[in-house]
Amino acid sequence: MSTDSRFSHKIWQEEELTKMVPGGVPFPLLSDQGGRVGTVYGVYEEAAGVDIRGRFIIDPEGVIRAMEVLTPEVGRNVTEMIRQLKAFQHVVATGEVTPSGWQPGKPTLTPGPDLAGKVWKEWKVENAFE
Amino acid sequence: MPAAKDGCVKPAQGPIGAPGVEAAESAGTTEEVVSKVMARVGYPAPDFEVSAFVDGGFQNVKLSDHKGKWVVLCFYPGDFTFV
Numbered sequence: 001m002s003t004d005s006r007f008s009h010k011i012w013q014e015e016e017l018t019k020m021v022p023g024g025v026p027f028p029l030l031s032d033q034g035g036r037v038g039t040v041y042g043v044y045e046e047a048a049g050v051d052i053r054g055r056f057i058i059d060p061e062g063v064i065r066a067m068e069v070l071t072p073e074v075g076r077n078v079t080e081m082i083r084q085l086k087a088f089q090h091v092v093a094t095g096e097v098t099p100s101g102w103q104p105g106k107p108t109l110t111p112g113p114d115l116a117g118k119v120w121k122e123w124k125v126e127n128a129f130e
Numbered sequence: 131m132p133a134a135k136d137g138c139v140k141p142a143q144g145p146i147g148a149p150g151v152e153a154a155e156s157a158g159t160t161e162e163v164v165s166k167v168m169a170r171v172g173y174p175a176p177d178f179e180v181s182a183f184v185d186g187g188f189q190n191v192k193l194s195d196h197k198g199k200w201v202v203l204c205f206y207p208g209d210f211t212f213v
Contacts, residue, residue, distance in 0.1 A: 001180065001203065001204065001205050001206075002206050002207065002208050002209060003208070004208055004209045005181075006181045006183045006188050008210075009183035010183045010188075011209075012209035013183060016210065028182045028183070028184040028191050029182060029183045029184075030180045030181075030182045030191055031142075031180055031181045031182060031183075032144075032180055032205070033181075034144070036144040036145050037144060037145055037176075037178045037180060038205055039145075039166060039167075040145045040167065040168045040169065040176045040178070041167070041168075041169040041176065041203075041205065042167035042169055043205045048207075050207040050208055051205035051206065052205065052207060053204075053205065053206055053207065054203075054204070054205040055202065055203070055204050055205070056169065056175065056201075056202070056203040056204075057200070057201075057202055058175045058193075058196075058200070058201040058202075060197065060198050060199055060200060061197070062174050062177075062193075062194065062197050063173065063174055063175065064170065064171050064172070064173060064174070064175045065171060067169065072207045072211075072213065073213065074213070081202065085200060085202065088200075089200065
């Protein structure tokens with residue numbers, strides 16, 4: 001979503017994005033004219049009239065699970081976005097929780113009284129890094 | 131999905147059910163402006179309906195129509211920019 005019109009989105013997809021991704025990007029390009037949606041999401045920069053680089057993961061119930069907002073100069077890390085999405089999907093499906101640095105297939109934690117004070121046995125600092 | 135793919139889509143509503151928006155538009159101070167932000171983790175995503183370019187055509191897209199699926203919503207500064 002950006003403050004550009006749907007017409008701008010059409011030309012961008014057809015003239016440039018198709019040269020980066022065969023067939024163009026496979027998701028809708030949304031138009032937030034006037035920045036009204038960006039305002040509610042806390043990403044509208046009024047001085048420049050644009051939505052800055054915000055990213056929200058929304059679960060099937062419509063609840064925001066994660067948000068990341070960057071100033072425009074730095075691009076996103078799509079791998080990290082997908083990791084977070086898989087982690088939230090795992091948490092919802094299993095009731096387990098994912099410690100720092102979790103990747104699919106890595107150990108999870110099951111919260112409860114028995115784990116209090118014993119996390120050091122289950123999780124090492126190296127696990128925080130890929 | 132709506133079938134309308136012509137260029138004459140009806141105007142999109144923008145934010146839906148956002149009581150802070152109207153008040154904030156007349157607000158002057160930073161505190162009042164900040165208060166209109168409604169997106170917080172752990173709370174319902176503010177609903178909206180916007181016009182969009184989808185599958186080669188124009189249609190309106192409403193966030194709440196995607197309940198039951200995981201949604202990644204990305205904002206970016208502008209088409210044809212660099213990052």
